[in-house]
Amino acid sequence: MAHPSQLGFQDAASPVMEELLHFHDHALMVVLLISTFVLYIIIAMVTTKLTNKYILDSQEIEIIWTVLPAVILILIALPSLRILYLMDEIDDPHLTIKAVGHQWYWSYEYTDYEDLAFDAYMVPTQDLIPGQFRLLETDHRVVIPVESPVRVLVTAEDVLHSWAVPSLGVKMDAVPGRLNQTAFLASHAGVMFGQCSEICGANHSFMPIVVEAVPLEYFEKWSSMMLEDA
The missing domain is CATH 1.10.287.90 (Helix Hairpins)
Known part of the structure; x- marks a missing residue:
């Protein structure tokens, strides 16, 4: 960050x-x-x-x-x-995630899993805990396995948005009625922060993106837990 x-x-x-x-x-x-x-x-x-x-x-x-x-x-x-x-270049991705922009939050679908989907809202300032960052933290993080090619399908439900994570070198416009795609590979474990980079309305600055890269075994545990809660 x-x-x-x-x-x-x-x-x-x-x-x-x-x-x-x-x-x-x-x-x-x-x-x-x-x-x-x-x-x-x-x-x-x-x-x-x-x-x-x-x-x-x-x-x-x-x-x-x-x-x-x-x-x-x-x-x-x-x-x-x-x-x-x-x-x-998108070469044989190990994981595909669909990111949908809304006014004003992101929703994610892990297309390789049947019921793994969630919405990610910004955590309000009054609900932050020590160590979290204002205007950047979300209630659900996009968890990905480290050193694995990830494809992200980006679209929007209402107006133009942009899915951008600077430290990953990713910035892709989310256009209603159109499916854009981008890809990246997290080279190390960690938490990467991003924000919508297309002026999309009054709360444009309040729809952050949090990507957490973890080892594969932790990703499998996280996905299993999310599927059980679905």
């Missing part, structure tokens, strides 16, 4: 998010180098170091400032396309 005064991204909890963080750092370094170079050129021109007519009218310089940006864009585009492919 995010922390007070945090400037960077949340810690990665999936391989895709790790790739996104590496790409972000790569692109940010390119932007920093370009900005530094352009600033130097501006300062040099202001101080009349680069106002020679042979420099300003040079055809070679025009070729360089046309070709170089194209090369830079290619160097940024190639890893970007690779990550987009990884994010869209």
Whole structure:
């Protein structure tokens, strides 16, 4: 989850998010180098170091400032396309969960189980216990097995919503009448927090998402318990 005064991204909890963080750092370094170079050129021109007519009218310089940006864009585009492919690839998921957005809560169906479904409402501030986070905790968590590919089918019942968990690198719009899908793999056990990321009405900021990754044996115990209570 995010922390007070945090400037960077949340810690990665999936391989895709790790790739996104590496790409972000790569692109940010390119932007920093370009900005530094352009600033130097501006300062040099202001101080009349680069106002020679042979420099300003040079055809070679025009070729360089046309070709170089194209090369830079290619160097940024190639890893970007690779990550987009990884994010869209859904290869033999071990578990499929259907997430349905409502005004203003989420409901979940574990489609591999016959009766495993529940609604997840935000825990009101007055009902929080020590250790829980305001506006982020839900009464039911989405429990998944760690290191297992999970597919999430996302839709909405009323208006546009968005199922987003930053530390997993997941953000998928929930559109009424349409079934979108995304996938992720939790690389370690833990609790990941997210929120609806599409302005969906008055209580948009009060429909959080909590994903808890646990070892497989604990997931089997949890699913058995939920089925007994259903």
